[in-house]
Amino acid sequence: MTACPWDDWNHILKIDPDKELPEGVTYGDLCATGTDAIEVGGTMGITEENMEAVVDACAEHDVPLYQEPSSPDVVIDNRALEGYLIPTVFNAGSPFWITGAHKEWVRTDGDMDWDRTWTEAYIVMNPEADVAEYTEADCDLGPDDVAAYAEVAERMFGQEIVYLEYSGTFGDEEIVEAAGEATDETTLFYGGGIHDYDSAATMAQHADVIVVGDLAHEEGVEAVRETVEAARDA
Numbered sequence: 001m002t003a004c005p006w007d008d009w010n011h012i013l014k015i016d017p018d019k020e021l022p023e024g025v026t027y028g029d030l031c032a033t034g035t036d037a038i039e040v041g042g043t044m045g046i047t048e049e050n051m052e053a054v055v056d057a058c059a060e061h062d063v064p065l066y067q068e069p070s071s072p073d074v075v076i077d078n079r080a081l082e083g084y085l086i087p088t089v090f091n092a093g094s095p096f097w098i099t100g101a102h103k104e105w106v107r108t109d110g111d112m113d114w115d116r117t118w119t120e121a122y123i124v125m126n127p128e129a130d131v132a133e134y135t136e137a138d139c140d141l142g143p144d145d146v147a148a149y150a151e152v153a154e155r156m157f158g159q160e161i162v163y164l165e166y167s168g169t170f171g172d173e174e175i176v177e178a179a180g181e182a183t184d185e186t187t188l189f190y191g192g193g194i195h196d197y198d199s200a201a202t203m204a205q206h207a208d209v210i211v212v213g214d215l216a217h218e219e220g221v222e223a224v225r226e227t228v229e230a231a232r233d234a
């Protein structure tokens, strides 16, 4: 595996272990959509058990799997995972979601798997999303604020991934564009409200990787496939 496999990705499917799949859709079907990687994670209702169940269901299919834990106590030890993408929320209201949870994780784990652990510098933008409430994020940010956070993440904190997170709603294109322009080496992830070819294409112009979440749970395979195609075409 290369050091930063996401350099070559266009599309991630994020599967929430707390949410059902549409009728007739299997995890295998989702793995076969052509997405470059699967992230397993969500904010609410996450347990080790539901995490394990999704990872096991995806394990036999040929797509890189990553866990994105929302807290240290749901991190699972499963060899089917390529590794762990650990959020750090740059605009969180409490330092707990920037470095505090991380400190507790390392303090209590005792045997960190650093070769399989990376961080994602989140900028949380939808105040209605669970993740915004959970982390008390300051979402009142303009393009200049977001661009500056992205640049700080890359240049001052050496982050390999900046994640512009609009979870549940389609973001402001001007803001995503600003983040794209502010980042150079860093891989920019965009997630939120992507629901078809055009919405995927719009954000894929500005972000390096688009993340599709709820669509998989709400619409299913064909809709996800369209977004994969748009990400590749961009």
Ligand SMILES: CC(C)=CCC/C(C)=C/CC/C(C)=C/CC/C(C)=C/COP(=O)(O)OP(=O)(O)O
Pocket (backbone or CB within 6 Å): 016, 018, 041, 042, 043, 044, 045, 068, 069, 070, 071, 072, 075, 086, 087, 088, 089, 096, 097, 098, 101, 102, 103, 105, 129, 130, 131, 132, 134, 135, 165, 167, 168
């Ligand atoms: C240190 C460790 C191991 C964990 C802490 C990691 C941190 C800082 C988590 C805070 C941010 C967070 C909850 C990330 C989880 C991924 C995410 C943003 C999921 C999307 O959430 P929503 O779409 O708002 O939630 P639901 O879909 O579950 O309602």
Ligand SMILES: O=P(O)(O)OC[C@@H](O)CO
Pocket (backbone or CB within 6 Å): 014, 165, 166, 167, 168, 169, 190, 191, 192, 193, 194, 211, 212, 213, 214, 215
């Ligand atoms: O569920 P959606 O709105 O597609 O968002 C994707 C992802 O960014 C959520 O963490």
Ligand SMILES: [Mg+2]
Pocket (backbone or CB within 6 Å): 016, 042, 167, 168, 213, 214
């Ligand atoms: Mg969600």
